[in-house]
Amino acid sequence: MTYSFSNSASTGHEQLDLLASLLDGKTQGHIEALDLPEAAQCWIPGAGSGTIARWLAERDPQGLVLATDIDPKIDEPLPKNLIIEVHDLTTDPYRTGWDLIAIRLVLCHLPQRQQILQQMAAALKPGGWLLIEDWGWSAPPSAYAAPTPADAALFDTMSDANLTQLQDRGADPAWAESLQQHMDQHLTDVQGWRYDERWEGGSPGCRLHAINLAQHRERLLADGITADELDRAAALLTDPALRTYAYALHACAGRRPPL
Template sequence: MTGSRYAFDNDHDESANRHRHLAAMYDDFTLRRITELGLAAGQRCLELGAGGGSVAARLAGLGAKVLATDLNVRHLPPDGRYDILQHDLRRDPVPAGPWDLIHARLLLLHLGSRAEILTRLAAALAPGGVLLIEDFETTFRKGVLRAPTPADAAIYDAYHEALAERVMPSFGNDPTWAGRVHAAMLDAGLTDVTTEVHARSWPGGSAGALLQASNIVQQRAALRDAGLADADLDRILELLNDPGMVVRGHLLYSTAGRA
């Protein structure tokens, strides 16, 4: 992707924690969406940006034939019940289908050519196949549900604003993309397009709070460059481990369309 790069490299020491937190936060929701969309045993499933492989493993456990792909496959266990392909969706063709299900979670928002990629994915579906794209919409604020002090709430809001409005866009991330996927699927000729928006509360020490801590660990230098002091970042890390701090997860737009 021209002018963009992935902000959360799988080679970083924190990446395994990130995959674990995301699985705890969203796998149950994602699998409910997939099963409601009609996944059946024996269907061919393409899991893009598979990360740690948690979704691919659960799809395989339901009897699907799964190909899990990622730019960096180091966290995908080689003894899983699915096939693995190192793959760059920006430059490589969509793996040969046709596919009954193509799923990508928290992937396309990072890719500069995301709209063109969605069109290619739609074209790779089997008749009746489903494309499910799940991405964060990060423009909505009010992320603090409870904080020990008003100053703590303000410092967390400042972190979220810096991450969403300055750090992530510098890597090519589009914070408005999730809200535009529904229209993009219709424009690509898909039918029965539906969007479900998911978010919940996360107290300090829970998976959702610790994902924010992982953000800080991986992007501390960029957050400093965006105006946050080290003392502020240290305080936010303390808060994210404090059960008295409660944050709201990003809005996850889960959009599905059928060929």
């Protein structure tokens, strides 16, 4: 699987925690809006630290939750109805018969995203739901306030450079923006949400920016970004005087037609 970030990096655990703090509330709200049956069979691919999988397992103790990832980092103890497995969406077979498949910030990174969407839709039970959440960045995040104009320009440069690293490894910045049209091809009752937010230095969003830059540091240096620029960007991302637009979060849920 092609993926730009590593759960096993020194910053991997913090990166997953920040994503959970930024997004879990929205994901939980989307799932609660779906008419899932009792004792639902749920699959969470790309589960990362497993916060959503654990929440689902505790929410429905009679159900079953399978959390998969190429490198799962889910702490024990686990609920009895939560199963953890290593799984690669691009190469491994898919189990079928799911009431819910929920995947977050994975497909935008994978060149095989269309095929994976189709395979996940086919893995649902009749009437089962697929929830996909992804960030879009066809307009990269930019600073609208900063300590100095040079700092604003530096943030914008780092944002563009970081996203270039993702695109070079197969990510699609516009995928999320057309997510609903893609899901309409395979599912029914498709519904969508979009969130546009702003982050300030020191917030979970800006701390996530800093971790992403740190994980890409060697590749950014090879592409001509200087160590001084990266170090200044890391400091800037802790400064509350920095205010930035966030990635736009796009979410869609659709169901396999009932029999």
